[in-house]
Amino acid sequence: MKRKVFLKTLGFGSASLLTSSGILSSCMSGMNHGDAVVPQVNAGLFINPLKIPKTVSGNTSLVAQNTSEALLSASKVNVLGYGDGILGPTIRVKKGDNVNINLINKLSDHSNIHWHGLKIPADMDGHPDQMVMTNETFNYKFSINQQAGLNWYHPHLHESTAEQVTQGLAGLFIVESDQEKSLALPSGEFEVPLIIQDKRMASDGTIKYNPTMMEIMSGYLGENILVNGTHKPFLDVSTRFYRFRILNGSSARIYNLSLSNSAEFYVIGSDGGILPLPEKVKNVILGSGERLDILVDFSTMKVGEMVFLKSETFFTMGNAQGNQPFEIMAFNVKRLESDTFKLPNALIPVPKLPSTSNKRVFTLIMDMMSSEGMHKINGKVYKSGRIDETVSLGSTELWEFDNSTGDEAHPMHVHGVMFHVVSRTGGRNAILPHEKGWKDTILVAPGEKVQVSMTFEIKGKFVFHCHNLEHEDDGMMLNFEVK
Ligand SMILES: [Cu+2]
Structure with missing residues (x-):
């Protein structure tokens, strides 16, 4: 709001x-987090086949529009989408491709597209100043010069990103490369995108977005979990490896992803692409805007078994988050199948960045007495046209996000770069398995200071911000200019 x-x-x-x-x-x-009314995730049977967004090339048109989708029942409700139904198509391109996408805005409000994770020119990045008005078309044109990975796209408007994303405007943007192909990872029907989002809904499935002040602080959490716009979804699988490409596309909800049979799975990639080594884990905490590329080996399970992707409880991300374990989707092991896929010992090396002593510190605070937004970075809320930081083109810098005095989690996202996580002190006190590759969004929990290192290769004006979309809309965003 x-x-x-x-x-x-x-x-x-x-x-x-x-x-x-x-x-x-x-x-x-x-008013504190303890008072926040946190909706409990609804129970129920997983009876709806998982919807898979259609795949398109990098030469396409996206029509942002009012459309409809059956969400909670068979009857359709009004949603937003980039075509027919909620969400948008998965755009799949190869490193080196030229992308040419028209955004046609048929919404009653202005919009734009931020290509989250893509290293592209500033005037194509979907800065909040670059609006596409109702009935206007904007031509996004750029080339793909980055490693293979799972990126995504969504509107990026100051003060109303959360509403448009929550109503349905988001989609995946997958970059492939020959190097990635050489790993022979599970593909086709065995490579499954999972856009996980929570929604608050009316009984007919109409998505509601009207956060209170407490929810602007704690995050607007929904009682329904959708995957690819499917409520209570299931996927039939066979006894082999699957690759799941996961986006936390929720406005604020953080998930502690695990399998209900406590099986280990392999993290092979994160926001910015493939990790150097597969990381065997039992759970991963994923904040808003973060992506995860995992392999699950269903050959350890029996035909007839059902296993859930679930979110376990966690207590490190503020009082509103992680209080309840819940199931996200069901995997029904249906078919016996022999699998020729062998998990490689090594994946794709991640180049080292030059070491640097150029350091900027960004203190994350909440100021309830503020006459502007409550969520501030270095005492400031977002102001269009004000350049908050100036960075030299080609330089490598260390940025520290300091949440040591905060009591909310902030997934911090920097546009126009990919970074490495250098250190985390306080709180969880470690660089986690899924943080060992290129990242563009880093979850900074209460009590933590996280340092990331990045080289600024693209000139122009970008933003960095909290990807808790209630916090972002509240002004937790600054401009930086690379020149
Ligand atoms: Cu935040």
């Missing part, structure tokens, strides 16, 4: 806000 709209619902005009801080503070006193 736009802050000015939110203030109206509290009964304050923005003009009266500065003089009514006493009223505002008494209204908010005692």
Whole structure:
């Protein structure tokens, strides 16, 4: 919700806000995460076949529009999408390809597209200043000069990204390469995209987005978990390896992904591509905007068995998150199949970045008395046109996200680069298995300081921000210019 709209619902005009801080503070006193009403994820049977978004090339048109989809029942409800139904197609390109995509905006509001994870020119990146108005078309044209990986696309508007994404505007953007092909990873029907999103819904399935002030702080969590727009989905699998390409496309919800039979699985990639080595894990905590590339070996399971992808509890990400374990989707082991796939010992080497002592520190705070947004980076909320940081083209820098005094998790995303995670101190105190490759979004838990290192190869104006979309819309975003 736009802050000015939110203030109206509290009964304050923005003009009266500065003089009514006493009223505002008494209204908010005692408000903390412990008070946040966190909806419990609904139980139910996993009876809906998993929908798979259609795949298109990098020469296409995306029509952002009002459309409809059956979500909770057989009857369709209004949603947003980049075509017919919720979400958008999976765009699949190869390293070296030229991409030419028209965004046709048929929404009643302005929109744009941010290509999350793509290293492309600043004027194609979907900066919040680059709006595509109703009934206008924008031609996104760029070439793909990066390693294979799972990226995604979504609107990027200051103050209303969360609403458009939650209503359905998001899709996957997969980059392939010959190097990746040489690994002979499971492909075709054995490579399955999973866009995990939580939604708050009316009983007919209509998606609701109207966060309260507490939810702007804690994140707007939904009681329904959808995968690729499918509620309570199942997938029939055979006794072999599958590759799952997972996006946490939720506005705020963090998942602690695991398998219900406690089986180990292999992380082979994260935001920016394939890891140097497969990492055997039992669970991965994934924040909003982060991606995960995993291999699951169903040959260890019996035909007739059902195993769930689930989210376990966790207690490291603030009081609103992780309180409840829940199932996300079911895998029905249906067919016996021999598998020729062998897990490689090594995957794709990740080049080292030059070491650097150029360091910037970004302190993440929440300021409930703020007359602007509550979520601040170095004491500031987002302001269009103000350049907050200037970076030299070609330089390598260390950026530290300091959440040591915070009590909410912040998945911090930097546009226009891929970074390496250099250190995490406090909190979980480690670089986690899925953080050992290229990343563009890093989950910074309460109590943590995380340092990332990156080389700025593209000039122009970009943003970096928290990918908890309620926090982002509240202003937790700054501009930086590379020149
Ligand atoms: Cu945040």
